[in-house]
Amino acid sequence: MQMAWKEVKKSKMKFLILGSIIFLVSFLTFIISGLANGLSEDNAALIKNVPNGKFYLNEDAKQTYSLSKIDVDQQDNLLADYNGATAMSIQMGFVNDAEDKQHSVAFVTSTDSELFPNVKDNEVVLDASLKDEGIKVGDILTNNQFSGEFKVVGFAEKQTYSHAPVAFISMKNYQEIYRVMEMQTVFIPGSDSPDSIKGLESFTNKEFLNTIPSYGAEQMSLNMIIWFLVVISGMLFAIFFYMMNVQKIGLYGILKAIGVKTSSLFSMMWYQMLLITVVSLVLSVGLSQLFSMVAPAGMPFSLPIETTLLLSVVFLVIGFIGATISGFQIKKVEPLQAIQQGEM
Amino acid sequence: MAIFTIDDVEKTFKNGDVSEKILKGVDLDLNEGEITALVGPSGSGKSTILTIAAGLQKATGGQVLFEGKDMTQMSQEEIRKIRSSEFGFVFQSSHLVPFLTVEDQLLLMLDVAETKLNKKQQKQEVLKVLDLVGMSHRKDAYPSSLSGGEKQRVAIARAIIHQPKMLFADEPTASLDSKRSKEVMEIIRNLTKTLQITTLMVTHDEEMLPYADRIVTMKDGLID
Structure with missing residues (x-):
């Protein structure tokens, strides 16, 4: 030495x-x-923040969450059968602020869940990064496909998806914007989530990340x-x-x-x-x-x-x-x- | 009394299909405390016999006995142990470690030889040996700042600091002028006589022969 x-x-x-x-x-x-x-x-903080478990997409969706539609009855059964199960949907979109300035967001909605903020109709919880764009609690935001207005009621830390800040909205508002009744995916947390459910394809968290385009x-x-x-x-x-x-x-x-x-x-x-x-x-x-x-x-x-x-x-x-x-x-x-x- | 015996040693070098016998059955006894000079023309095999005796290469045939034990039958590790504790080497070039001071060169040798001296005793021993070769005033110098003669003195000090039983010297004065060569040979003679070290030395220089107790001439791979 x-x-x-x-x-x-x-x-x-x-x-x-x-x-x-x-x-x-x-x-x-x-x-x-x-x-x-x-x-x-x-790209995927929204998904990375959820605990380990399985995401389920419709078998006909070709492993693309945006094409997936879970049958409403099947969704209700799954939510009833599995503790902590959540149905959710994600779609890219935008909101306009009071100065009519457009902000890209990923609209996320879910059934009642501890994983995501619970928002009432006409309310929105935004990713905290939008604070840097001048948006504050109490601001009113609009969307061209939405007849009402969103009131900003809070911010969530590190909730982004596909390089865009997430906007959590209620299911009713989401259904109006995207003219769709069905949710895209069901998430069942925990290791005892089933590998296969009839008519659905299962994805681990990691596998689900790969369904995000470009990820x-x-x-x-x-x-x-x-x-x-x-x-x-x-x-x-x-x-x-x-x-x-x-x-x-x-x-x-x-x-x-x-x-x-x-x-x-x-x-x-x-x-x-x-x-x-x-x-x-x-x-x-x-x-x-x-x-x-x-x-x-x-x-x-x-x-x-x-x-x-x-x-x-x-x-x-x-x-x-x-x-x-x-x-x-x-x-x-x-x-x-x-x-x-x-x-x- | 012979401490080292070279018995009917042969060495053949192969180069493709061609083989050349360099040593053709060399017999030589080295007596304790004696300086033996090996002389002879180039290619006579004197450096080859020295390196075989020193355990630096293997003989093709014959025996090399050190204190009665046949080195040709020993493992590489056994030979390494003998080289580190019982043998000392002085080469044509000093081959000092360029990044170690004079003192460190000698401390390294004491470590390699696994002497039982503690650090303080090791330093004292180094100073004592450096005094013997007249180099204690340069103990903190690096090899790059030493003259050829000084380097060779340090090499001699390194070769004997662990008090080996054998010293192998291959043309130790070849890179020095006549005056420095005589100084170095005097040091080798004085030290080996004081410490009773048996020495085998290869030389071309006839001026160095008076320092030897015995002169052995080699010719065509045999003792003449």
Whole structure:
């Protein structure tokens, strides 16, 4: 360990370069992860906020919630049979404020439920992000397809759907706007929710997220970038330590000749890898958390500390693998070869 | 009394279908505390026999006995242990660790040899040995700031600090001028005599031969 630390101290620039590369790659990974998570929240917070359970869509809906219509009798039976079951509908739309300014929203309605705000007719509960657009409690909002007016009675935190703030309205108002009597989906919470109900197709929360247009594609692209960056950082470790090891083959040979164990040489390399990675990760975790606090309000960015810690562990594992692969050279080094190479 | 015996050692190098016998049955006894100089023309096999004796490569045939134990039958780990605790090495180049100070080079060797000294005793021992080679005033220097002669003195100090029974020196003065070569050889002779270290040294330099107790000439893979 001492020898490893002494090399780091003596060759500061070399290790500083590797450290800064790891710092930049991990910082970029955390930022993209924050954006992916933020976009995911922005796209599907409404669904992500509900507890685990199953969503049921009409079998004829081709796994698209907007095409689904649950038969009213069947809905009543399900709500009666399963404790906590809720029927709900979601449709994209807009509301106009007093200045006739249009705001995109996702109208959500549901049967009586603890999962969503209970709103009376002609009332609306909005996602809190609409406060930033100047809407206050008591404001009156309108919709072209709705004969009445909505009075804003409250705001709900983090309730977005398909990148739009959610507007919770009553079933009666919803039915008037969209000229439909049936609800789109029934949600049954808990692990004992049935896998199949006649005429309906079941979806776990995660599966239901993928029925949201663009959700799957968006998340897949961002996650691919994240994992590419993780793999690239592993390769950087392997390449950097490979180059360092090539430079040090003579040294390793001499150390082996005087009796240093191969395992000690590996430990030296692992210690250096660990030191560089931990310092780089501490800096990038700190900076990304700071960014998370100062990120512009309109930017969908969410970076829980658990995510950064999980990614940090992945970086450490990948760094360890990369360094170890490059270290196979150490095992192959022959002392004699090093002695014959001359001065290091 | 022989502490080290090389008995009918052969070494054949293969290069594709072509094989070349470098050592053709070398016999050599090394007596305790004695300096043996191996001389001979290039390609005679003197460096090969030194590296086989030092456990740095394997013989194709024959026996290498250190304190009566046949090293050719030992595992790599057993040979490593002997190299770290019982052998010392001085090479043509000093081969010092570039990022360690002079003091650290020697402390590393004490760690590798697993001596039973505590940290304080180790530091005292390092200073003592550095005094013997006239380098205690440069204990905090890095190899890059040392002259060729100074580096070789440190290499000698590293080779003997753990008080090995054997010292293997392969052209230890080849990279030095005549004056420095004599200084280094005097140090090797004084130390090995004081500490009773048995030394096998390969050299081309006839000026170094007076420092040896015995001169063995090799020719065409055999002791002449």
